[in-house]
Amino acid sequence: xxxxxxxxxxxxxxxxxxxxxxxxxxxxxxxxxxxxxxxxxxxxxxxxxxxxxxxxxxxxxxxxxxxxxxxxxxxxxxxxxxxxxxxxxxxxxxxxxxxxxxxxxxxxxxxxxxxxxxxxxxxxxxxxxxxxxxxxxxxxxxxxxxxxxxxxxxxxxxxxxxxxxxxxxxxxxxxxxxxxxxxxxxxxxxxxxxxxxxxxxxx
Amino acid sequence: xxxxxxxxxxxxxxxxxxxxxxxxxxxxxxxxxxxxxxxxxxxxxxxxxxxxxxxxxxxxxxxxxxxxxxxxxxxxxxxxxxxxxxxxxxxxxxxxxxxxxxxxxxxxxxxxxxxxxxxxxxxxxxxxxxxxxxxxxxxxxxxxxxxxxxxxxxxxxxxxxxxxxxxxxxxxxxxxxxxxxxxxxxxxxxxxxxxxxxxxxxxxxxxxxxxxxxxxxxxxxxxxxxxxxxxxxxxxxxxxxxxxxxxxxxxxxxxxxxxxxxxxxxxxxxxxxxxxxxxxxxxxxxxxxxxxxxxxxxxxxxxxxxxxxxxxxxxxxxxxxxxxxxxxxxxxxxxxxxxxxxxxxxxxxxxxxxxxxxxxxxxxxxxxxxxxxxxxxxxxxxxxxxxxxxxxxxxxxxxxxxxxxxxxxxxxxxxxxxxxxxxxxxxxxxxxxxxxxxxxxxxxxxxxxxxxxxxxxxxxxxxxxxxxxxxxxxxxxxxxxxxxxxxxxxxxxxxxxxxxxxxxxxxxxxxxxxxxxxxxxxxxxxxxxxxxxxxxxxxxxxxxxxxxxxxxxxxxxxxxxxxxxxxxxxxxxxxxxxxxxxxxxxxxxxxxxxxxxxxxxxxxxxxxxx
Numbered sequence: 123x124x125x126x127x128x129x130x131x132x133x134x135x136x137x138x139x140x141x142x143x144x145x146x147x148x149x150x151x152x153x154x155x156x157x158x159x160x161x162x163x164x165x166x167x168x169x170x171x172x173x174x175x176x177x178x179x180x181x182x183x184x185x186x187x188x189x190x191x192x193x194x195x196x197x198x199x200x201x202x203x204x205x206x207x208x209x210x211x212x213x214x215x216x217x218x219x220x221x222x223x224x225x226x227x228x229x230x231x232x233x234x235x236x237x238x239x240x241x242x243x244x245x246x247x248x249x250x251x252x253x254x255x256x257x258x259x260x261x262x263x264x265x266x267x268x269x270x271x272x273x274x275x276x277x278x279x280x281x282x283x284x285x286x287x288x289x290x291x292x293x294x295x296x297x298x299x300x301x302x303x304x305x306x307x308x309x310x311x312x313x314x315x316x317x318x319x320x321x322x323x324x325x
Numbered sequence: 326x327x328x329x330x331x332x333x334x335x336x337x338x339x340x341x342x343x344x345x346x347x348x349x350x351x352x353x354x355x356x357x358x359x360x361x362x363x364x365x366x367x368x369x370x371x372x373x374x375x376x377x378x379x380x381x382x383x384x385x386x387x388x389x390x391x392x393x394x395x396x397x398x399x400x401x402x403x404x405x406x407x408x409x410x411x412x413x414x415x416x417x418x419x420x421x422x423x424x425x426x427x428x429x430x431x432x433x434x435x436x437x438x439x440x441x442x443x444x445x446x447x448x449x450x451x452x453x454x455x456x457x458x459x460x461x462x463x464x465x466x467x468x469x470x471x472x473x474x475x476x477x478x479x480x481x482x483x484x485x486x487x488x489x490x491x492x493x494x495x496x497x498x499x500x501x502x503x504x505x506x507x508x509x510x511x512x513x514x515x516x517x518x519x520x521x522x523x524x525x526x527x528x529x530x531x532x533x534x535x536x537x538x539x540x541x542x543x544x545x546x547x548x549x550x551x552x553x554x555x556x557x558x559x560x561x562x563x564x565x566x567x568x569x570x571x572x573x574x575x576x577x578x579x580x581x582x583x584x585x586x587x588x589x590x591x592x593x594x595x596x597x598x599x600x601x602x603x604x605x606x607x608x609x610x611x612x613x614x615x616x617x618x619x620x621x622x623x624x625x626x627x628x629x630x631x632x633x634x635x636x637x638x639x640x641x642x643x644x645x646x647x648x649x650x651x652x653x654x655x656x657x658x659x660x661x662x663x664x665x666x667x668x669x670x671x672x673x674x675x676x677x678x679x680x681x682x683x684x685x686x687x688x689x690x691x692x693x694x695x696x697x698x699x700x701x702x703x704x705x706x707x708x709x710x711x712x713x714x715x716x717x718x719x720x721x722x723x724x725x726x727x728x729x730x731x732x733x734x735x736x737x738x739x740x741x742x743x744x745x746x747x748x749x750x751x752x753x754x755x756x757x758x759x760x761x762x763x764x765x766x767x768x769x770x771x772x773x774x775x776x777x778x779x780x781x782x783x784x785x786x787x788x789x790x791x792x793x794x795x796x797x798x799x800x801x802x803x804x805x806x807x808x809x810x811x812x813x814x815x816x817x818x819x820x821x822x823x824x825x826x827x828x829x830x831x832x833x834x835x836x837x838x839x840x841x842x843x844x845x846x847x848x849x850x851x852x853x854x855x856x857x858x859x860x861x862x863x864x865x866x867x868x869x870x871x872x873x874x875x876x877x878x879x880x881x882x883x884x885x886x887x888x889x890x891x892x893x894x895x896x897x898x899x900x901x902x903x904x905x906x907x908x909x910x911x912x913x914x915x916x917x918x919x920x921x922x923x924x925x926x927x928x929x930x931x932x933x934x935x
Contacts, residue, residue, distance in 0.1 A: 226794070227778070227780060227794050230794035230795060230796070231780070231782065231791050231792065231793065231794055232789060232791065234794075234795070234897070235459055235460060235534070235789070235791070235897065236897065238897050238898070238900050239795070239796060239797065239897075239898065242900070243900055243920075244461075244896055244897040244900045245399075245400070245461075245869075245891050245892050245896030245897070245900045245919070245920070245924075245925055246398070246399055246461065246892065246896065246925065247897075270456070282452040282455050282456060283456075284453075284455075284456030284457075288785070289785055289788045289789075290783045290785060291782045291783055291785070291788070291789075
C-alpha cells in the first residue's frame, strides 16, 4: 500500500525542546511527476519512531492506519474495531519532504481560513482533501486558485473563491499546496501538524 | 408605534436639546424589558432581562412559539431587536434586514438588501467583499436610534441608516475601503455592530488579517456626516490621545506612545481591528471598546509593544479623545484580539465600591478595571488551561509570558506547541451576561489549545496578511472544547463550570427568573440555573448557534429569541472536528466533527411558555 523508503544515513540534526535530535537525509526532495506530469507528493518514512524528549511522545507519527485504511477514511465501525484490537492498527513514522511541508504551511496560512484545518473543509467551504480524492486534478486545482471561482453551480449565493494568481504568498506555492493536499487525499499524512520537516538542502 | 411617532417629531427639533433627549430616551427604552432596543440589551452590556415570567420553576416546559428563516445560510452572529411591536432581524452577507410585525404573525413589513445588482453601496461587488472577509460572512446585528432609525454596518463597511418604519434609506456613507490595490490600501470590512450614543453612531472595522490600520469612526445620526475618527495606532493626533491627559495604568502615556513601539512605519498596516461588543456609561460620558491583534501574526517582524493594539479604550464619545487605555497583550504573538465585550457593573471589589468594567479577554484573563480611572483591579485566568503567561503583574499591568509558549522567542519557522488558549481565545466575541441577582458573570468559553508557527509573508494591499500557521486541539486532559462558566469578578474565580463538547460560541442572557440562556454549536438552546449551572431546559434548533440570546414581552407574554446559523471562526475550526495530534488511535475520532451534528441555516427560534 505504501512505498517504504529505507533511510540510509543520518546527517542533520534539529533542536527540539533544547535537545538535539538526529534527522534523516532525504532520499529526494525534488518534486516527482506522475504519468500526467502532475507533481505528486513524496513522503519519506523513517524507521521506528522518534520521541519528543519533553513529552516522550512520538514526534514523527505521520499516519495511522486502521484495517489498512488511513484513519481519515476509515468508517466508524472500523474505528471501533481498531480501538478494540491493536493488531488491526498500523503506525507510520516519517517526515514531510520540504515541498510538502511548504505546502502544509502555505495551506494553513492562507487556505485554511475558509477550507478549514487539515484540508478538511468548513461549514461553508469544501474539503480540498475530498475534492482531490474525488478527482480534482492538478490543472483544475491550479486554475481555480489562480483565477478564483464565482458562485458555484448549485451553491448558495455568497460562496465564492477569490483569485490568488497575484498573491505572492500563494501563487508561487501552488505546487507545494497541491502536494500537501494530495498527500492528505491519498492518506499519506494524517491530521495534525507536528510533523517535523526535513532540513532544507541546497539544490 | 407611538414611540416611533414621537421620535420622528423629536428629530425635527434642534440638535442640542435632541442630543440630551435622544440619549435619555434610548436609556429609558433600555429599561423597558418588553423591548430589546440594542444588541447588548443596554449600554452596560449586562444582557439581563428583568422579565421573570419564564423562570427556573417553569422553564422546563418552554416551547417553540414561532420560527423565521432568514433565507441566508452562512454564520449568524448578533441577535434581533424588538422596538414596540416590531422585530428587526439581520443576516450574514448580503446583510439583509427584515422588519417583522409581531401583531400579525411576524408578517414581513419590509425587507432591505444593501446589495443591488451584485454590488454593495461602496461600489465593491459582493463576491469581492466576501473574499476579504476573514472567517466567514458574519454580521453582529443592527441597532436602533430613537429618531426612528435602524442602522446597519454592512460588510463593505457602509453605514446605512434606514427608516425604521419603511426600510427606506435615509443616508449611506461608506466608512473604509473593502477594495484592493486600486486604492493602494488594505481591505477593511464591517462585521461589528454600529453603536448608538446620543445623536451619533460609531463603527469599528475588521481586517487585521489584511493589514488594515483600524479605527473607530463616529457619524452624525441625522446626516451621516463624519464627526471624528480615532486610529488604533500611529501618531498621537491620529489616535486622538493627549500625551499628558490620556493615561494608562494611571500614568500619562506620554508623546508618541504608539510610534515608539513599532519598527519603522509598520504601524501603517498595524491591524488593531474593532468588531466586538462595546459599552457606554452616560454618567461618565465614556465609550468603551477593545482593539484587536497587530498584523501580521508573525511577531518577529514587528518587535515592540505594538501600541495600542490589544487595548481597552475609554473615550469621550463627543470628540473621541481617549481618557485611558490599557493594553492587555503587549506584543501579541498568538492572535489574542482584545475586542471582546465591555461589561459595566457597579460592584464591590476587594471591599470597595467601584464603578467597574469587566472584560473577558481572548488571552484567557478576565480583567476587572475601575472604568472611571482605568485602574487595574483584578486579572485572573478564567480557564485553568491558560499557560502562555503565568500571571499579570498588577504593578505594571503586563502579562508574564512564558518563553516556551512565546512564538517570538521560539522564532520564525519554529512550531511553538501546546499554547493555551488557541488563537480563538478562551472566549471569542460571544458576549457574556451579568446576572444581577447573583452578581455572577455567565461566560461562554472555549477550551482549546494550539501549535503556532510564524513565518515571513509579503504584504500585498488588498490581500490576506497572516504569516502564521495554526493547529488547534482540545486542552490537555479533556475531550471537550468548551465550558459554560459562572465567574466572580471580585475574587477572580470560577464559581461553576459546565463542560460542553464544542466551544460555547453564543452570547448568554441572564434573567430575573434565576436562569441563564446560552446556545451550543450543535444547535442546542439551553437554560441553566444561574446560581448553580444546573441544566433545566434544552432544545435542538435547526442549526448551530453562534448568535446571542434576547428577550421581550408581547401582549403580556415573555418570549426568548435566538438566531441559529452555524459558521464564523467556530464553523471553520471545528467543522471537521479537532484531533490531538500527539495521541495515538485512542483519541483519533474521539472529538466528533461538528458536521456530524448540524448544517448551515439562518433561522430565528422564539420560545415562550405554552
